[in-house]
Amino acid sequence: MINIVLFCSTGLSTNLLVKKMEQAAKKKDLMIQVASYPESAMKKYIKEADVVLVGPQVRHALLEIKEVCDAHKVPLEAISTRDYGSMDGEKILSQALRLFSLHHPVEVSEDLP
Secondary structure, three states: OEEEEEEEOOOOOOHHHHHHHHHHHHHOOOOEEEEEEEHHHHHHHHHHOOEEEEOHHHHHHHHHHHHHHHHOOOOEEEOOHHHHHHOOHHHHHHHHHHHHHHHOOOOOOOOOO
């Protein structure tokens, strides 16, 4: 299961986006968990994240957010204003999955030829 955590100003504006991402994942039979929290609670919730995406409204704090994510070895990206504004759950889910795959390469079994 991949844990995707979204941070925004209050954690409320991303609730609809969480639902749309979960719907997109369900269509693809993907095992994910998506949660949203206010950026101010990041240190409390970063430990459960495999991937962090931040909403456009907290881009001003991106450097501080990156420091926390780097300290916990959690990949981070900002959601584009366009994708966030349109609440494009499929596109943002794809962004999170791409980011996860870049930082968690599939391990190949040594038993394979």
